[in-house]
Amino acid sequence: MTLVTDLPPPGSRGAPPVLPPDAPGLPGAGGPGAAQDLEHLNRLARAATKMGRAIVEIAGHLNALEEQSKDQATALAQLRDGAGRVVQSNASAMDTLGKVSGAISQMLETLTATGQQMREATETAEEVITWVLTLDERSRGVQVTLDAVEKDNEQIAAIAAQVNMLAINAKIEAARAGEAGKGFAVVADAINELSRHTGNAAKDIAGNVSTLTGWIGQLQEESGAFALKATEMRSAGKDTSRQLDETVETARAVNERTRLIAGDATTAGEALQGFAPRIARITESIATGAQGVAAAHQHVESLIETSEQLVQDSVAIGGITDDRLFIEDVQARAARVAEAFEAALAHGRITLDQLFDRSYAEVRGSNPPQFTTRFTTLTDALLPEIQEPALKLDSRVVFCAAVDRNGYLPTHNRQFSQMQGADPVWNTANCRNRRIFDDRVGLKAGRNTEPFLLQVYRRDMGGGRYITMKDLSAPIVVQGRHWGGLRLAYRF
Numbered sequence: 001m002t003l004v005t006d007l008p009p010p011g012s013r014g015a016p017p018v019l020p021p022d023a024p025g026l027p028g029a030g031g032p033g034a035a036q037d038l039e040h041l042n043r044l045a046r047a048a049t050k051m052g053r054a055i056v057e058i059a060g061h062l063n064a065l066e067e068q069s070k071d072q073a074t075a076l077a078q079l080r081d082g083a084g085r086v087v088q089s090n091a092s093a094m095d096t097l098g099k100v101s102g103a104i105s106q107m108l109e110t111l112t113a114t115g116q117q118m119r120e121a122t123e124t125a126e127e128v129i130t131w132v133l134t135l136d137e138r139s140r141g142v143q144v145t146l147d148a149v150e151k152d153n154e155q156i157a158a159i160a161a162q163v164n165m166l167a168i169n170a171k172i173e174a175a176r177a178g179e180a181g182k183g184f185a186v187v188a189d190a191i192n193e194l195s196r197h198t199g200n201a202a203k204d205i206a207g208n209v210s211t212l213t214g215w216i217g218q219l220q221e222e223s224g225a226f227a228l229k230a231t232e233m234r235s236a237g238k239d240t241s242r243q244l245d246e247t248v249e250t251a252r253a254v255n256e257r258t259r260l261i262a263g264d265a266t267t268a269g270e271a272l273q274g275f276a277p278r279i280a281r282i283t284e285s286i287a288t289g290a291q292g293v294a295a296a297h298q299h300v301e302s303l304i305e306t307s308e309q310l311v312q313d314s315v316a317i318g319g320i321t322d323d324r325l326f327i328e329d330v331q332a333r334a335a336r337v338a339e340a341f342e343a344a345l346a347h348g349r350i351t352l353d354q355l356f357d358r359s360y361a362e363v364r365g366s367n368p369p370q371f372t373t374r375f376t377t378l379t380d381a382l383l384p385e386i387q388e389p390a391l392k393l394d395s396r397v398v399f400c401a402a403v404d405r406n407g408y409l410p411t412h413n414r415q416f417s418q419m420q421g422a423d424p425v426w427n428t429a430n431c432r433n434r435r436i437f438d439d440r441v442g443l444k445a446g447r448n449t450e451p452f453l454l455q456v457y458r459r460d461m462g463g464g465r466y467i468t469m470k471d472l473s474a475p476i477v478v479q480g481r482h483w484g485g486l487r488l489a490y491r492f
Contacts, residue, residue: 104255122237157202167192334474334486367424370434379411396490404484407442445473446484
């Protein structure tokens, strides 16, 4: 990562020192009321500092509000897109429901017609079954009649046999009688012939009766089996008819439910159609509010600039604040950093180009990203002995670290220079070395060329946690070139 460096400011190293309280030109200096004027000036400096803190707090809230507005706008955009997809899906579902309802209605009509046909078939089957069962009963009656005929035929055959015997006896007696028995012999022959025909007829009847009996038996057997199947068919037909009736009722219920769902889908579609304009109005309202917040944020940023300038000016003309000790210390340490850099240049430990290197090489796998430059090794060797003692200056001091003009902080205090781990939130709070702090405060601290710059800011500690602090910085100038600034941060 490479950031463009601003051209070095004109002029020589440093800037005019802070004026003492009794410097010429101060309001009321050396004259009557000077002490009162100085007290007013001190009060002004303290009030400017307090105002700066309050404004920074407001700016922090406005920034959070801006982020929330962006999140809300994003969420509403997603909601709008989702609502559009729901409208399309609902329309598609309504179309599908219409087709399904039509198919179910058609199926219901078919099932109703099939049910009617099934009932008619069941009635016909019932008639067939009744006829088959009657046929079985009638065939049994015929069998009884045939049995009676067979018995009667047997008696006829027996009588024919007896008549035949009588005819034979008559012919014998006629032969014995001679001429007198010739007429009787003729009658006997006739009777014999009649008995013979009667016997033959009886035999034919017996054969026919036997054949008919066989047919009747076979008919009974087949009709019995068919009757059994017909009975099973009737039972199955009743089950099928019942199941078909249940299917028809289910189809009617599904059709009714589909109709209700289609109605609900229509209502939902109408509601969704009206939902989109409301989302658009809310989105527009949030956008307007976000613009207002952004504008307010810009105004607050201007107020921060003004409050910082008030502190600068009031201290420059002799105002005394609680920050006087820190101002003198950071200026002295910044001068020591510049001297250490110039000594390193003089001894050939680094070149001027290397010291002002602005090519930032990202450390692979770091989160948040860390970077190295050609001067990082030198600052790790030189800066700790200048920066670490500042932590003992006052219990309110949180850190002291040098940054270049792009906000790059190569070497932090040891407690904030831990090795990174897997948790980026922990890294944010404990691994702050080799980081680029190019926010408003970091850049202003690095690019300030005034004797000092006092800023109030909210320090990001990771995980959504912030601390309101003062950031005091003094410029670091090496061989007439502005390298960056030394930052001293402390709590109120």
